[in-house]
Amino acid sequence: MSGAATAGSSVKERAKLALNDEFLRKAVKFTTERLRNGKKAASEQHGHWDEWRERGRQIRLHTIAHLDYYLNLFADNARKNGVHIHFADTGAEAVKIALEIARRVQAKTVVKSKSMVTEELHLNHALDSIGVEAIETDLGEYIIQLAGEMPSHIVIPAIHKNRYQIAELLSADAGETLSPDTTVLAGYVRKKLREKFLEADIGMTGCNFAIAETGSMVLFENEGNARMVSTLPKTQITLMGMERIVPSWADLEVMATLLPRSATGQKLTVYLSGITGPRRETDADGPEEMHIIIVDNGRSLQLGDPEFQELLNCIRCGACLNACPVYRHIGGHAYGGTYSGPIGAVLTPALKKNVAEWDDIANASSLCGACYEACPVKIPLHEMLIYLRRRKVEAGRGNALESAGMKGFAAVMGNAKRYKAALKLGRIGQKLVVRDGGIRAKLGPLKGWNTYRVAPSLAKETFRERWDTLEQEIRAGLREMDPDMKERMERLARERAEGKGGHGHG
Amino acid sequence: MKVSMMITCLSDALYPRVGEAMVRLLARYGVRLAFPQTQTCCGQPAFNSGYWEEARTSAKTILEAFEDSDFVISPSGSCTGMIHHYPKLFENDPVWLPKAQALQRKSYEFTQFLVQVLGVKDVGAVFPHKVTYHPSCHGSRLLGVKDEPMELMRHIKGLEFVPLPFAEDCCGFGGTFAVKMPDISGAMVTEKGDHVVETEAEVLVGLDMACLMNIAGNLRYRGEKVRVMHLAELLEEGVKGA
Numbered sequence: 001m002s003g004a005a006t007a008g009s010s011v012k013e014r015a016k017l018a019l020n021d022e023f024l025r026k027a028v029k030f031t032t033e034r035l036r037n038g039k040k041a042a043s044e045q046h047g048h049w050d051e052w053r054e055r056g057r058q059i060r061l062h063t064i065a066h067l068d069y070y071l072n073l074f075a076d077n078a079r080k081n082g083v084h085i086h087f088a089d090t091g092a093e094a095v096k097i098a099l100e101i102a103r104r105v106q107a108k109t110v111v112k113s114k115s116m117v118t119e120e121l122h123l124n125h126a127l128d129s130i131g132v133e134a135i136e137t138d139l140g141e142y143i144i145q146l147a148g149e150m151p152s153h154i155v156i157p158a159i160h161k162n163r164y165q166i167a168e169l170l171s172a173d174a175g176e177t178l179s180p181d182t183t184v185l186a187g188y189v190r191k192k193l194r195e196k197f198l199e200a201d202i203g204m205t206g207c208n209f210a211i212a213e214t215g216s217m218v219l220f221e222n223e224g225n226a227r228m229v230s231t232l233p234k235t236q237i238t239l240m241g242m243e244r245i246v247p248s249w250a251d252l253e254v255m256a257t258l259l260p261r262s263a264t265g266q267k268l269t270v271y272l273s274g275i276t277g278p279r280r281e282t283d284a285d286g287p288e289e290m291h292i293i294i295v296d297n298g299r300s301l302q303l304g305d306p307e308f309q310e311l312l313n314c315i316r317c318g319a320c321l322n323a324c325p326v327y328r329h330i331g332g333h334a335y336g337g338t339y340s341g342p343i344g345a346v347l348t349p350a351l352k353k354n355v356a357e358w359d360d361i362a363n364a365s366s367l368c369g370a371c372y373e374a375c376p377v378k379i380p381l382h383e384m385l386i387y388l389r390r391r392k393v394e395a396g397r398g399n400a401l402e403s404a405g406m407k408g409f410a411a412v413m414g415n416a417k418r419y420k421a422a423l424k425l426g427r428i429g430q431k432l433v434v435r436d437g438g439i440r441a442k443l444g445p446l447k448g449w450n451t452y453r454v455a456p457s458l459a460k461e462t463f464r465e466r467w468d469t470l471e472q473e474i475r476a477g478l479r480e481m482d483p484d485m486k487e488r489m490e491r492l493a494r495e496r497a498e499g500k501g502g503h504g505h506g
Numbered sequence: 507m508k509v510s511m512m513i514t515c516l517s518d519a520l521y522p523r524v525g526e527a528m529v530r531l532l533a534r535y536g537v538r539l540a541f542p543q544t545q546t547c548c549g550q551p552a553f554n555s556g557y558w559e560e561a562r563t564s565a566k567t568i569l570e571a572f573e574d575s576d577f578v579i580s581p582s583g584s585c586t587g588m589i590h591h592y593p594k595l596f597e598n599d600p601v602w603l604p605k606a607q608a609l610q611r612k613s614y615e616f617t618q619f620l621v622q623v624l625g626v627k628d629v630g631a632v633f634p635h636k637v638t639y640h641p642s643c644h645g646s647r648l649l650g651v652k653d654e655p656m657e658l659m660r661h662i663k664g665l666e667f668v669p670l671p672f673a674e675d676c677c678g679f680g681g682t683f684a685v686k687m688p689d690i691s692g693a694m695v696t697e698k699g700d701h702v703v704e705t706e707a708e709v710l711v712g713l714d715m716a717c718l719m720n721i722a723g724n725l726r727y728r729g730e731k732v733r734v735m736h737l738a739e740l741l742e743e744g745v746k747g748a
Contacts, residue, residue: 019689453726
């Protein structure tokens, strides 16, 4: 929870810290570029990307619309496989269940594979509070844990650090100087973790997808650590958000096509594990006891909310972060929550159902839509950001100055005469500050703008003031329209009138 | 057939030359644009900030102004994109919702109209300069206007096209975003400016004056001499010079 980049009370202040951190900006740019180029290449190579995005979206829409049914089906089947299923309404409840299991099996250490839900629950701190050591075994998570920070990316937790910073952290951990060579650094962590895997009492995992028809859980990973976590310790605890369900293995095929390509540009991750219950007699390895804790923690608040239900379709690939031009400059910690980037900017307030407290995150977007374009299940995040802003205003929690400004906007823009009068006033007013056709003075609302730009001045004559002259000129020289064009325009207008033509949202 | 110009408040007040270029260019094809004087702003600044009541007040001037038009054309993909949000904005209003839906169906961004409706790909322009292009987010992503400007530019004689690195990245304008988050917006426009300079283009062209105002402001701030134009201006200048 600490670390310089998480300080500051507003997204604006936190972003400023990040913007002044050249290391962070370089590291984030470097890796997000690599990931988004990888995704672009993989989706082009796939050949039918948009059709598969739509398939993925339909599967997610269907599952979430019938979530109660599929959750029950999953729980029933998992229980038949010998899994202990727990439902947790709140984060606190989920933590309590996990701690009870840890106490009962008298655990001293827990090895963990990467899990955003456990980050959301701050489970490591909770385990620490009862004297259980939690060890992150994903390389990025291990680095973040050493630094005492939170992940700054859903898929690449240490994206904001370069290899020199990582070498420093790992050298301190090793008690010797390690060279900033990625093979050396990964080699050190691998060796160190090997012992931890062997001595751990509990293996804790997240869950990419849960398959309702067989009660199985599925993990996508590249380092093999999740496989170690789920086979070596005697007890396995899996934490999953309640929306991680897909109905069948056939549906997983679509998700397995979308997730790795969107996340890293891989056709498939190096490891893909499907786990159906604890170790059976014929199995060579696996846990003797297996628990799955299904976490709500604000998720069900989105069910039945037409503007936000699609949030539950998210498959946590991180593509929206990699595509986001804001994330590119400020990294993940500036968002101030467990989840960062465009998905975090919407998910954090939605899960908390507290628009007032989290509003400034929704403002940290230019609404460019790159997130929506990148999303493998087409979640309209750019629209949800606007809905969040609107809900805040509707709740009477808008910024007072902005509210007054918007009332003024409506008064001026609600009537063309007032609009024209306002422009005239503006033209008189700007005489004080315009030099050479531009405004450079850093005053009032122009301060931020003019720190990076020169503001334009109002034209001497508006378009509407020039219209009469322009129209006379045009009328004098107007040409005859090509009959084909005329025909096409008439046809379009006709089709529209018949309810056929026109064009919808792109 | 009534074809009307939705000038957008920004081009009306700051860049009337863009509207003029559009009017002149379309007149060459026999399109006589009408300009309903009661239009003001599409309401996007209020809509995007969450002030939908205020947005509706402004949007109604647009809905009324263009009610009797058959085609509505605008020099901005973003403001045309806002028209596409009208059905959502008026979803609970039985009187205004049908008007909103009707306007959405007949609204076009300038190059969309030129290429898709009129079927024009070659305006016969000559423009012997090195040009780069910034595809604005709302036009390209929300309206899907991607090929039209490229098609038009491909046919301009003498034009040397240089691709803009990271072209599809937002310039950082985002309306009130630039005011509320000035440092993030500033970092974004500075990077966009860097990329424009990198191309060594003489001209930066685009389809949205809000984004171009942002980028031009940054280029001017750093003393760069790149000329910034709307594609309508470039086409009209190129036709005149042909």
